[in-house]
Amino acid sequence: MRASRRTAWTLLLGLVSLIAIVGTTALLLLIAGYDVPRALGALWTGSVGSWYALTSATLVRAIPLMLTGCAIAVAFRAGVWNIGAEGQLLAGGTGATAVALLVPGAGPLAIMLALATGAAAGAGWAGLAAVLRARFGVLEVISTIMLNFVALYAVSFLVRGPLQEPTHAYPQSSSIADAVHLARIPGAGRLHVGIVVAVVLVLAAGWAMRHTAAGYRLMAVGESPTAAASAGMIDVRRVTMLAFITSGALAGLAGAIEVLGVTFALYEDLSPGYGYTAIAVALLAGLDPWRVIGTSLLFAGLEAGAGAMQRDAGVPSTLVSVIEALLILAVVAAQALRARRVGVTVVDERPREDAA
Amino acid sequence: MSVAPPALALEHISRNFGPVAALRDASLHVEAGHVHALLGENGAGKTTLMHVAFGMVSADRGVVRMNGAPVTINAPSDAIAAGIGMVHQHFTLVPAMTVAENIALGGRGLLRHGAMVEAVRDIAAATGFALDPDALVETLSVGAQQRVEIAKALARRARVLILDEPTAVLAPAEAEELLRWARRFADAGNAVVLITHKLHEALGVADRVTVLRQGQVVHTGAAAEASVQTLAGAMLGADAPARHETLPPPTRAGNHRRATVASDATAILAAHHVTVHDERGRARLRDASLVVRAGEIVGLAGVEGGGQWELLRALAGRIDVRAGRIERPTQVGFVPEDRHRDAVLLDRSLTDNAALRGAGGRRGRISWRTLRTGTRSLMDEFDVRAPSTETVMRTLSGGNQQKFVLAREMTTLLLRGRDAPSDARAIVIENPTRGLDVRATAEVHARLRAARDDGAAVLVYSSDLDEVLALADRVAVVHAGTVRDVPADRDVIGRAMLGAA
Numbered sequence: 028m029r030a031s032r033r034t035a036w037t038l039l040l041g042l043v044s045l046i047a048i049v050g051t052t053a054l055l056l057l058i059a060g061y062d063v064p065r066a067l068g069a070l071w072t073g074s075v076g077s078w079y080a081l082t083s084a085t086l087v088r089a090i091p092l093m094l095t096g097c098a099i100a101v102a103f104r105a106g107v108w109n110i111g112a113e114g115q116l117l118a119g120g121t122g123a124t125a126v127a128l129l130v131p132g133a134g135p136l137a138i139m140l141a142l143a144t145g146a147a148a149g150a151g152w153a154g155l156a157a158v159l160r161a162r163f164g165v166l167e168v169i170s171t172i173m174l175n176f177v178a179l180y181a182v183s184f185l186v187r188g189p190l191q192e193p194t195h196a197y198p199q200s201s202s203i204a205d206a207v208h209l210a211r212i213p214g215a216g217r218l219h220v221g222i223v224v225a226v227v228l229v230l231a232a233g234w235a236m237r238h239t240a241a242g243y244r245l246m247a248v249g250e251s252p253t254a255a256a257s258a259g260m261i262d263v264r265r266v267t268m269l270a271f272i273t274s275g276a277l278a279g280l281a282g283a284i285e286v287l288g289v290t291f292a293l294y295e296d297l298s299p300g301y302g303y304t305a306i307a308v309a310l311l312a313g314l315d316p317w318r319v320i321g322t323s324l325l326f327a328g329l330e331a332g333a334g335a336m337q338r339d340a341g342v343p344s345t346l347v348s349v350i351e352a353l354l355i356l357a358v359v360a361a362q363a364l365r366a367r368r369v370g371v372t373v374v375d376e377r378p379r380e381d382a383a
Numbered sequence: 384m385s386v387a388p389p390a391l392a393l394e395h396i397s398r399n400f401g402p403v404a405a406l407r408d409a410s411l412h413v414e415a416g417h418v419h420a421l422l423g424e425n426g427a428g429k430t431t432l433m434h435v436a437f438g439m440v441s442a443d444r445g446v447v448r449m450n451g452a453p454v455t456i457n458a459p460s461d462a463i464a465a466g467i468g469m470v471h472q473h474f475t476l477v478p479a480m481t482v483a484e485n486i487a488l489g490g491r492g493l494l495r496h497g498a499m500v501e502a503v504r505d506i507a508a509a510t511g512f513a514l515d516p517d518a519l520v521e522t523l524s525v526g527a528q529q530r531v532e533i534a535k536a537l538a539r540r541a542r543v544l545i546l547d548e549p550t551a552v553l554a555p556a557e558a559e560e561l562l563r564w565a566r567r568f569a570d571a572g573n574a575v576v577l578i579t580h581k582l583h584e585a586l587g588v589a590d591r592v593t594v595l596r597q598g599q600v601v602h603t604g605a606a607a608e609a610s611v612q613t614l615a616g617a618m619l620g621a622d623a624p625a626r627h628e629t630l631p632p633p634t635r636a637g638n639h640r641r642a643t644v645a646s647d648a649t650a651i652l653a654a655h656h657v658t659v660h661d662e663r664g665r666a667r668l669r670d671a672s673l674v675v676r677a678g679e680i681v682g683l684a685g686v687e688g689g690g691q692w693e694l695l696r697a698l699a700g701r702i703d704v705r706a707g708r709i710e711r712p713t714q715v716g717f718v719p720e721d722r723h724r725d726a727v728l729l730d731r732s733l734t735d736n737a738a739l740r741g742a743g744g745r746r747g748r749i750s751w752r753t754l755r756t757g758t759r760s761l762m763d764e765f766d767v768r769a770p771s772t773e774t775v776m777r778t779l780s781g782g783n784q785q786k787f788v789l790a791r792e793m794t795t796l797l798l799r800g801r802d803a804p805s806d807a808r809a810i811v812i813e814n815p816t817r818g819l820d821v822r823a824t825a826e827v828h829a830r831l832r833a834a835r836d837d838g839a840a841v842l843v844y845s846s847d848l849d850e851v852l853a854l855a856d857r858v859a860v861v862h863a864g865t866v867r868d869v870p871a872d873r874d875v876i877g878r879a880m881l882g883a884a
Contacts, residue, residue: 238748238751239747240742242749243735243745244742251727254725256701257726258726258791259739259742260700260741260743261742
C-alpha cells in the first residue's frame with residue numbers, strides 16, 4: 028500500500044510538473060508578447076513532434092544529460108556536492124579525442140580505449156577536487172566550479188595549440204576517423220549507440236545504489252558521516268573518494284561519447300552546459316539514477332524544443348532556462364510539502380500486556 | 384562577613400524541568416572581592432543555577448539581587464547589562480572571525496576596525512592577556528579562545544564573572560595561570576564564580592565554597608575551613624538515597640544478582656597500556672589498562688574530559704590508539720551518547736538503520752529481505768514501538784530510538800560473512816539512559832543485565848554515578864587519562880573521580 032501510494036505521488040508530481048511547465052511557458056510567452064500558439068507549436072515539433080526531432084534532437088541530447096545527471100545523483104547521494112560535471116565532461120571529451128586521433132586504426136578497440144580514457148580523465152578531474160577536500164579541506168562546491176573554468180580554458184588552449192587541426196584556421200581539433208565513430212542506430216537519424224551505453228550504465232548505477240553494500244555505504248555517508256563512521260564502521264574518506272571518482276567517470280564518459288558520437292572533434296563549446304543542466308536533472312529525479320532516465324529525457328526535449336522555438340518563433344532559447352529553473356523550484360516546494368505530510372506518525376507508546 | 388551587600392545574590396531559586404527538580408530552594412551569595420567556588424557532581428545543578436543568573440534559564444521561584452537591589456534577568460542581554468559575564472564550557476565564538484570582531488559582536492552602532500582593535504588592546508593591557516586583535520579565532524588554541532571569551536565579558540564591563548569549568552579544557556600550566564588571573568580579578572574588587580568538580584582547585588583559589596547536590600545547597604562556607612574530605616563528603620552525600628533504588632520491579636530482580644566473575648574468565652575486551660591523543664596532539668589517555676571479561680558488567684565512572692570518551696571508543700574499535708594494544712572481537716556493539724549524531728540515520732527507515740551494523744565490512748549484494756526480517760525480530764524482541772520496519776527513524780520517540788540502537792548493537796542477527804561473530808560478544812555503551820524516562824531506563828538496564836547473564840562482556844559508562852553503581856559488577860574510574868579499578872563504593876568512586884583519593 029505504501030509503495031503504490033509513493034508511485035501515485037510520483038505520478039502526480041510528474042503531472043503537476045508538466046502542467047506547470049506548459050502553463051508557465053505560455054504565461055512567459057504571453058507576457059513577452061510572442062505568438063503563444065506558434066511558439067508552443069515549435070516547442071512541440073522541435074522536441075517530440077516528429078520522428079526526426081525525437082531521435083536526432085531529443086534523444087541525442089538526452090545521452091550526455093543522462094550520464095551527467097547520474098554522475099550528480101551518485102555524488103549528491105554521498106554528500107559530495109560535485110558541481111563540476113561540466114568540467115569533468117570536457118576532460119573526458121579531451122581524453123577521448125586524444126586517443127581517437129592517436130590510434131584510429133584499431134577500430135572497436137580504439138573506441139573502447141577512447142571511452143575508457145574519457146571516463147578516466149573525468150575521474151581524474153573530479154579526483155583533483157577530492158584530493159583538495161581530503162588534504163586541505165577545500166569545499167568541493169567551490170573547487171569543482173573553479174575546475175569547470177580551468178577545464179573550459181584548457182580546452183580552449185588545446186584547440187588553438189597542441190590539438191588544433193592542421194590548417195590552423197578553426198579553434199577545433201582534427202576530425203576523428205570514421206573508424207572510431209560510434210555506430211548510428213539504423214532508422215533513427217543521428218541517434219547513436221551511446222544511448223544504449225547510457226541507459227545500461229544508469230540502470231546499473233541505480234541497481235547498485237539499491238542493492239549493493241557499496242551503494243548503501245554511499246547513502247549512509249551522505250545521510251550522516253558521523254553515524255556512518257561510528258555505527259557502521261565505514262571508512263568515510265574512502266567512500267567519499269569513491270563517490271568523487273565514480274561521479275567524475277560518468278561525466279567524463281558523457282564527454283567521450285559526445286565526441287565519438289556527435290561532434291567527431293574537440294570544440295571549446297563541446298557542451299552547451301550539460302554538466303550544469305545535469306544538476307537540475309538529478310534533483311528533479313530525487314537523486315535516483317533510474318528516475319534520471321525520465322528527467323533527462325524531459326530536459327533534453329525542452330532544450331531541443333527551445334532551439335526550434337528560437338528558429339521558428341523568434342523566442343530566445345534562454346526562456347527555456349527560466350522554465351527549467353522554475354521547474355526546480357516547483358520540485359523543491361513539492362518535496363517540502365511531501366516531507367510535511369509524512370512528518371507525523373502516531374505510535375502506540377503504552378506498555379504491552381506481555382512486556383513484563 | 385562584610386557589611387556591604389553581596390555583588391551577586393541568588394535567593395531561594397527553584398527550577399523544574401518537567402518532573403525533574405533541577406534546583407530546589409538554592410541560594411548563593413557572592414561577595415565583591417571573592418572567588419566563589421561552586422562544586423557538585425554532574426547534574427547537581429551548578430550550571431543550571433548559573434544559567435539562571437545569566438538569564439539563559441528562568442527560575443520558577445526565587446530572586447536575583449545585584450549589590451542588594453533586585454534585578455530582573457530574562458535574557459543574557461539583561462545579565463550583561465547588569466554587569467554579569469559568563470564563560471561557557473562550550474565557547475560561543477565565531478571561528479571564522481578575528482578576535483577583535485568576536486569581541487565587538489553584539490555591540491551596537493558603526494563598526495570601526497580601529498576602535499575595535501583599540502578596545503582589545505585596552506583589555507589586553509588591563510588583564511595581562513596576550514591578545515592579537517587580528518588573529519582568526521579558529522587558529523587559536525583552546526586556552527587562547529578562553530581568554531577571548533573572558534575578554535568579551537570584560538569588554539561589556541562585567542563585574543561578576545562566571546566561569547563554567549574553565550580548567551577542564553586546559554593544560555595544567557594554563558589552568559594555573561587562569562586561576563591566578565581570576566584571583567587578581569577578584570582582588571581588584573570584582574567577583575568570580577568558579578564552577579568546578581576539582582576540589583584541589585577550589586580550595587587553592589577560592590575564598591568561599593558552595594556545594595550543590597541534587598539541586599540543593601548542602602554546604603556553604605569559607606574555603607579556609609573546608610578540606611577535600613569534607614567537600615567530597617558533601618558532594619557525594621554518603622547518606623543520600625541512590626536514585627536508582629526507586630526503579631520499578633523488573634530491574635530490581637537483576638539488581639540483586641551481582642555476578643561474581645572468576646578472574647580467570649575469558650577477557651573479551653582489553654586495553655593494555657593504551658595511549659590516545661586528541662587531534663591537537665594532547666594525550667587524553669596515558670598508559671591506560673582495563674579488562675572486561677565474559678559475563679560481567681564493568682561500570683566506568685569519570686568526570687567530563689577525563690579520558691573515558693577515548694577509552695570507550697578505543698575499546699569499541701572506533702578510534703585508533705597511539706600506543707599500547709587493544710584486544711577486541713571484530714564487531715563490538717557500541718552505543719554512543721549522542722545517538723542522533725553517531726548512531727542513526729534519522730531520515731531513513733528502521734531497516735536502513737539496521738543495515739548500518741557491520742556496513743563497513745559488508746561485501747557484494749545486500750539482501751534487504753533478510754534485513755527486513757532481522758529488523759522485524761529486533762523490534763519484537765526489544766519491544767520497539769513502530770508501525771513497520773519501513774518507518775522513518777526520526778518519527779520514533781527517544782526511548783524507542785534508544786531501544787532500537789541497543790537491539791541493533793546487542794544482537795548478532797544482522798552480521799554475516801566476514802564479520803560474523805564467534806560467541807565472544809562485547810558491548811560498549813555510553814550514558815545508556817540519558818534522556819529516557821523511568822520505564823525506558825528500567826528496560827534498558829534489564830537488557831544490559833540479560834546480555835551479561837548471556838555471557839556478553841559489557842562496559843558501561845555513565846556520568847550518573849548512581850547508574851554506574853546500579854549496573855556494575857565491577858567499577859573502574861578514569862581520571863586525568865588513567866584508569867584504575869576501585870571497589871563499588873559510592874564514596875570511594877566519588878573521591879577517585881575527583882582525584883582526591
